[in-house]
Amino acid sequence: MSSSLDAFITRKHIAYFTMELAVRPEMHTYAGGLGILAGDTARSCADLGLPVVFVTLLSRAGYFKQVIDADGRQTEQPDWWDPERWCTPLNAMVAVDIERKPVWIRPWLYVHTCPHGHQIPILLLDTDLDQNGADDRTLTHNLYGGDEDYRLRQEIILGIGGIRILRALGFDLHTYHLNEGHAALLTLELLNRSRVAPEELIAGESPFDIAEVRASCVFTTHTPVEAGHDRFSYELFERLLPGFVDLDELKRLAGEDRLNMTRLALKLAGYVNGVARRHAETTEHMFPGYRIHAVTNGIHPGTWTHPAFAQLYTTHLPQWQHEPEILVRALQLPDDEIWRCHQSAKGDLIRQVKESAGIALDSEIPILGFARRMTGYKRPLLLFENLDRLIDVASRHPFQVVLAGKAHPQDADGKEAIRQVHALARQLRGRLNCVFLPDYDMQIAMTLVAGADVWLNTPLPPMEASGTSGMKAALNGVLNLSVLDGWWIEACVEGVTGWSIGQDGDGARQHATALYDQLDHTVLPLYSADPARWRWMMKQAIGNIAYYFNSQRMMRRYAAEAYLR
Incomplete structure (x- = not known):
């Protein structure tokens, strides 16, 4: 065991469990927003000196490498990375019995060091060990891969295996933070350890100290989409973890029909929060009877600020990375300096598009950026709802569009949306430059959110939990044009911080019309006719x-309201 880990063991008392975590672009341990948020959380914990250890899966083969063929069809390939380049394998192993045989788990250690020296340990769980059979060795290879059986095995490794790893290493923990329901099985491990002695039981009482478990668990739920909550059959659970917990007790906690990981976490967490005010309200409607707090997501300033803007902020607003609230003084920044930094970021995006797609964008024409997971409720095709109107707007107010995003391998509609985007781009050629950047990742995101002129977001309300890409854009002076959902409800000051699209209750056609109207009458004319107002x-x-x-503000809230209860 490394001496650096020995130091962490005595100082880290909070464990943050997450299926995915965006540590750095070269480590393919994330799929999208959930992992990006977890990475920003880790970075801010280091900045603030919070006593947190992070636990995730190693995901050697990543989520997937997106390949787009000539017709715009997405195919997937493993996205392998080498853990030995960035992480240290620890001399510790634990086993979890799955289907009555031990599956051995070893952690790798990645240490994140913030600019002023504080460090955060990240443990990445690996089953690719000689002690395991061939099938078990692949359980930590593919992030969100495989079928229901594979996924439940992964969640056993994360939740039960993760908590056992921490204990084996000697961590003395008082709080467990579940980032989404994937790690909810750790609550069952805590339940088993809280078991009350039979002689102390009163007839009819639960044999578990549920209050003790609730006092130690924090649960952040992210998705207002019903399909986004993991559910498993009890038959499968009993086959993989026979006798692990009393089945009747489990059904009282996690639902009678199927093991609902969100309900399990809701029942056994003493503090539960959504990731925006609107999302907390939506979650309370989905799961009535639970108190859902609202801690709106945030992004890590030092990670998502373009180097030109970072230098500008450092010159005029020292300490902005540690205390980003000082950015409230941005109105004091010189207009020409703001524009110079933006042109630098835009130039980087234009070069990225040229290298990736072979298309030359015009630096004098505004760029609309859109980058999300490609799935139905994100509505990536809303911009193209009425091609005649879109072409008409572009003929009078020229603009360019850059899109990016992956569809889940099993999301046929999401894949079809990507194919349609490519078909539409070909159809619009010569009238509107529309580019799709393949294999969207953390590095592309950094370039795109900083280099666009306008950040477009078109979710179907109230399906957006929070969204953070627009926050990253705003950090670089990029203006948001978004449907009023998620975080944007809290941030939008019309015509000041950006613009809204439509009203609550609007359908797709109404939102599309509102989008075209904003582009036609407000956004694009302002860009060309009033540069002073734009700046x-x-x-x-x-x-x-x-x-x-x-995420500095976000983690200060978690520390004060969730961790120090």
């Missing part, structure tokens, strides 16, 4: 959004 709005976006929607 003023850029500073308003930084001063009114970046100062608040950051």
Whole structure:
């Protein structure tokens, strides 16, 4: 065991469990927003010196490498990475019995060091060991891969295996933070350890100290989409973990029909939160009877600020990375400096598009950026709802569009949306430059959110839990044009920090019309006709959004309200 880990063991008392975690672009341990948020959480924990250890899966083959063929069809390939380049294997192993045979788990250690020296340990769980059979060795290879059986095995490794690893290493923990329901089985491990002695039981009482478990668990739920909550058959659970916990007790906690990981976490967490105010309200409607707090997501300032803007902030607003609330003074920044930094970021995006897609964008024409997981409720095709209107707008107010995003391998509709985007781009050629950047990842995101002029977001309300890409854009002075959902309800000051699309209750056609109207009558004319006002709005976006929607503020709230209960 490394001496650096020995130091962490005595100082880290909170464990953060997450299926995915975006540590750095070269480590393919994330799929999308959930993992990006977890990475920003880790970075801010280091910045603030919070006593947290992170636990995730190693995911050697990543989520997947996206390949787009000539017709715009997505195919998937393993996205392998080498753990030995970035992580240290620890001399510790634990076993979890799955189907009555031990599956051995070894952690790798990655240490994140923040600019002023604080460090955070990240443990990545690996089953690719000689002690395991061939099938078990692959259980930590593919992030969100395989069928229901594979997924439940992964969640056993994360939740039960993760907590056993921490104990084996000697961590003395008082709080377990579940980032989504994937790690909810750790609550069953805690239940088993809280078992009350038979002689102390009162007739009819549960043999478990549920209050003790609830006092130690924090649960952050992210998705308001019903399909996003993991459910497993009790037959499968009993086959993989026979006798692990009393089945009747489990059904009282996790649902009578199927093991619902979200309900299990809700029942056994003493503090539960959504990731935006609207999302907390939506979650309370989905799961009535539970108190859902609201801690709106934030993004890590030092990670998502373009180098040119970072230098500008450092020159005029020292300590902005540690105390991003000082960015409220962005209105004092010189207009020409703001524009110079933006042109630097835009130039980087234009070069990225040229290298990746072979298309030359015009630096004088505004760029709309859109990058999300490609799935139905994100509505990536809303911009193209009425091609005649879109072409008409572009003929009078030229603009360019850059899109990116992956569809889950089993999401046929999401894949079809990607194919349609490519077909539409070909159809619009010569009238509107529309580019799709393949294999969207953390590195592409950094370039795209900083280099666009306008950040477009078109979810179907109230399906957006929070969304953080627009926060990253605003940190770089990029203006948001978004449907009022998720975090944008809290941040939008019309015509000041950006613009809204439509109203609550609008359908797709109404939202599309509202989008075209905003582009045609407000956004694009302002860009070309009133550059002074545009730059003023850029500073308003930084001063009114970046100062608040950051992970420093988010983690201070978790520390005060969830960890120190």
